Amino acid sequence: MDLTCPYRRDTGLLPVDPCMDYLALRDAEPVRREDDLGVWVVTGAAEVTALLRSPALSAAWPQHGRTRLHDERDGADGAPRTAGIVRRWFMFQDEPRHQLLRGLITPLFATRRLAALQAFVEETVDHLLADVTDEVDVMAGLAVPLAGRVVCRLLGVGEEVAPRLAGWALDIAALLVADYLPEVVERGTGALAEIEEVVAAALKTPGVPEGTVLEVLSRAHEAGRIEYEDIAATASLLVFAGFDTTSTFIGKAVRALLHTGQWSTATTRDIAATVEELLRFDTSVQQVARVAVAPVEAAGQRIEPGDLVLLMLGVANRDPRVHRDPDVLDPGRRTGRHLTFGYGTHYCLGSGLARIEAGAALGGLARRWSHVEPAGPPVLRPHHGVTVLEHLRLRVRR
């Protein structure tokens, strides 16, 4: 049995995750300037943590962070990049606006609310797996519809919207990193416009469900606390932040347990601990970005105002200075300090929900079938910045 990371060697069976190329760099150069792109790449766990805490780095990178590719296209004129409602996302805001918007929906992620959502998640898993006989595609048959329906439920829009989330999330993710390509801008702004339409239609319908994002935000708008555009902006942020991240993590978790031959043992023990180690071992959000607004030093390097900084969470999660035998998937270990959900003020708002969804998906499969094995190689979707699993077929037996 091989417990180590499937991406460290090219077996021909599994696509090598490009972010893993940085594993080797981390020990030699935890903070490195990539001159080709004109960005800093930070791979050490201590450096990533310190920089995510530093006031010298701003979260407003989509507006101001430029790579060499942007400069080549339109000259370094310093004009803000990303247009439209993405600029309103609280994920890309600094204080105090970040806290104003985040604070409005934070109560929806409180323990009591999550308990109610957990029941919905478990029912959805049961429903999705009810008709499976001997084969299931973990992505198309479980993780994707589950993550989509949960986001719709949270927002307060009908389940019929869920199948549209995959396309939207893909086009928005591309817009964030490759907006120097006109076709990417066209598709990304198209996706955002569709979300605005769906939100506008939901708000016009009487009775947006109570305790949902749209209801809470429309009340805040009526009270004059936020602008109307912030409602659809926050909805599109949740589509982007809550959907592919979670569905792909579920697929990667199943893949990692099967690859290392630990499916049966890991799913029959404490699922929450297993999920925690899986989150550390292979995250779906390999990196987050920031733009420097003041000079800052890290690992002897000086980052200057205006520089774009990529913080490699997945690579930092394999830092031997923090985790013993970091390339070994060990569901028995107590993994307390991973960076999978980020660090500091922008720490993932949906981390509790993601853990619930992953636990319910793994538990749902394991409870039904004692034998689970791959029925073909995983299929990855080309994606900017995030590795997205499209298909992961399994053969199952009781």
Ligand code: HEM
């Ligand atoms: C395994 C699944 C997930 C992973 C790996 C993940 C990862 C992350 C990371 C790394 C950040 C920090 C971004 C930064 O610092 O720039 C973040 C932020 C965020 N996540 Fe998640 N996430 C997941 C699931 C979810 C879910 C299910 C939701 C909600 C439905 C969600 C909502 C958010 C929001 C709203 C933010 C922005 C927080 C802020 O800026 O204050 N995430 N997530």
